[in-house]
Amino acid sequence: MALIIDPRIVKLTTRTEVDIKRNLPHAYLRRIGAWVFLDHFGPTARVDGMVVAAHPHTGLQTVTWPFAGKVDHRDSIGSKQLIEPGQLNLMTAGKGIAHSEKSLAGPSALHSVQLWVALPEAVRDMEPTFEHLGNPPALSLEGLEAVVFIGSLGAVESPAKVFSPLVGAELKVTGLAKVPINKAWEHGVLVIEGSALINGEQVEKDQLIFLPAGEGALEVSGDSRLLLIGGEPFEEPIVMWWNFIARTSDEILAMRETWNSQDESYGKFDDEVGGWIPAPELPNVTLRPRV
Numbered sequence: 219m220a221l222i223i224d225p226r227i228v229k230l231t232t233r234t235e236v237d238i239k240r241n242l243p244h245a246y247l248r249r250i251g252a253w254v255f256l257d258h259f260g261p262t263a264r265v266d267g268m269v270v271a272a273h274p275h276t277g278l279q280t281v282t283w284p285f286a287g288k289v290d291h292r293d294s295i296g297s298k299q300l301i302e303p304g305q306l307n308l309m310t311a312g313k314g315i316a317h318s319e320k321s322l323a324g325p326s327a328l329h330s331v332q333l334w335v336a337l338p339e340a341v342r343d344m345e346p347t348f349e350h351l352g353n354p355p356a357l358s359l360e361g362l363e364a365v366v367f368i369g370s371l372g373a374v375e376s377p378a379k380v381f382s383p384l385v386g387a388e389l390k391v392t393g394l395a396k397v398p399i400n401k402a403w404e405h406g407v408l409v410i411e412g413s414a415l416i417n418g419e420q421v422e423k424d425q426l427i428f429l430p431a432g433e434g435a436l437e438v439s440g441d442s443r444l445l446l447i448g449g450e451p452f453e454e455p456i457v458m459w460w461n462f463i464a465r466t467s468d469e470i471l472a473m474r475e476t477w478n479s480q481d482e483s484y485g486k487f488d489d490e491v492g493g494w495i496p497a498p499e500l501p502n503v504t505l506r507p508r509v
C-alpha cells in the first residue's frame with residue numbers, strides 16, 4: 219500500500235528566512251532504505267536563501283542536490299566547494315565533522331534538496347570525508363531522463379561512495395515512463411515540478427509517495443520532475459537527534475557536550491558566515507533507538 223506524505227514546513231536555523239519543506243522523518247515514515255532525512259527548500263528568489271553557520275554531524279552522510287542556484291560549502295576537513303545544479307556534494311560525517319553552507323547572490327533562484335543517509339554500524343565511526351561529483355551518470359529510457367547522482371538505478375551506477383545499497387536520482391518524465399527500480403528495495407518519489415500518476419496514485423507537487431519493498435515496477439505518467447530515493451531496508455536501530463545519529467542516548471549526550479564546549483574534535487574552519495550554531499537543550503527523557 220502506497221503512503222503519500224505531505225511535507226511539514228520548518229524553519230531551517232536562526233540564520234535564514236526561508237521556509238523548508240520536510241518530508242522525512244515523518245510520524246508514519248521514519249526512513250526509506252538508509253535515507254533518514256529529506257529537506258526541500260525553495261524555489262526562492264531571495265539572495266540570502268540559505269545561510270547556515272557552522273554545525274556538526276555524526277554517523278551520517280549529507281547529500282546535497284540543487285535544482286537552481288549556487289551554494290558554497292565549507293567544512294572542518296578543509297573542503298571548500300561551490301555546488302551548482304547537476305552536481306552532487308556528499309559529506310560523510312563518520313565520527314564527526316562541522317560544516318557551513320551559504321547560497322550565493324545571483325540571478326538564479328535557490329531550489330535544492332538536502333538529505334541524510336544513515337551510516338551502518340561498521341563505518342559510522344570512520345574518518346570524515348567529502349566528495350564532489352561534477353558530472354553524475356545519466357540514464358535515458360523512453361519518456362525518462364534520469365541523473366543517478368548516488369547509488370544505482372538499472373545498470374547505471376554513480377561513483378559517489380555509499381555504504382549500503384541505495385539510489386538517489388533526479389527523474390524528468392515526459393508522458394509515460396517505466397523506471398527500473400530494484401524489487402528488494404523500498405522507494406520514495408518526491409514531486410519537484412508538475413504532478414504525476416505514480417503506480418496508480420495521483421501525487422502532487424511537494425508530496426512524497428512511499429513504495430514498500432516488493433514493488434517491482436515504478437510507472438510514472440505525467441510531465442514532471444521527480445526525486446527518486448530508495449534502498450535496501452535499513453534495519454539497524456538508531457538514535458537521531460538534532461544533527462547527530464548515534465545508537466544510544468548517552469552517545470548523543472556526549473556528542474552534544476563535545477560540540478557545545480567547542481572541543482577541537484570536530485575541527486575548525488573559516489567561512490564567510492561566521493559564528494556557530496549551539497546544540498539545543500536535550501529533552502528530559504532517555505532517547506530510545508528506533509528502527
Ligand code: MN
Pocket residue numbers: 273275280317461
Ligand atoms: Mn548540515
